[in-house]
Amino acid sequence: MIHSFLADLLDHPKVVETQQHMHHSISKHDHLARTARISYKLARLMRADIRICVRAAMIHDIDSRLGTLKTHGRIAATWAAAQGECDEVCHAIETHMYPFGPKPRTKEAWVVSLADKAASLTDLTVMVSGIMTGRTWQRRRQLKQSDPHFVVRQQLRHRRVARYR
Template sequence: MEHHAAFDYIRDLLTLPEVVETRHHMHHSIPKHDHLTRSVRMSYHLSRLLRADIRTCVRAALLHDINSRAGTLTTHGRVAARWAAAQGEDPAVCAAIESHMYPLGPAPASREAWVLVLADKAASLGDIKQFLTGLIDGRSLEERRRLKETDPYYRQRPRRRLFRHWRAKRAP
């Protein structure tokens, strides 16, 4: 990972197993870890721009989608916020995480929470750009195949769902 000033605030979090394993989880068709670290960089810049607390913003950014599959589009912020609280994160970090999906779910109630809302949306656009760029040389599709093998969410789902019915009929 390239050096970025934002990473000085999250050194201790980067080695947590729940953060490390996101390298093998899929999010926007790319590794979730890429989305999280992109959110960190965006949060770092936005926090300076909006004069929000840098440390709160970048820590919330790194953790905002942890265990997101345990929730829905509107509730996964709360799932990640509870997990962060259990890790001993500041209430300000947890509050920012909880409202990151705004306008889906609760509204942001602090400057830092607003930073994460904006950083997450901007990072998501960056994720799409990363995927599209990688389509040209085939990297994206190869990575997506790898992620489908390693992401427990996809491992648990039956493969070739579309052809299940057809295959069942043809089975001897």
């Protein structure tokens, strides 16, 4: 059911590439998908528009590294608007970091903001429990090799070391 609201987004290269990005020591895609699943349940519970909630949830942290804690919602919302997402979806994305950033003004925006916090807590639990099994370190190593942010930093470090040899 949730898939029918997200099929086009899940195939979008910008969403697909989040599988390679690290976020809370897991892949950003896992965080977005978890937020979408929680948003789906919360939207039903709160009688909010499910489609708006799950689409906003699946986009809410796109390009988050380009902004700060307060501004990355606006960055993802701008991307969503350029893709043709409606104002309600963009508003829910922009306000997901409340109280760090603008306050949600719709039921759907509250759903996404709450779902993001619940998902982040679960991400943290997964990360901490994975420390015992070694899974967290393994996942971090994999993501550091695939995430362009870390790859570029690694290349710069190697270049600096080579220069001083």
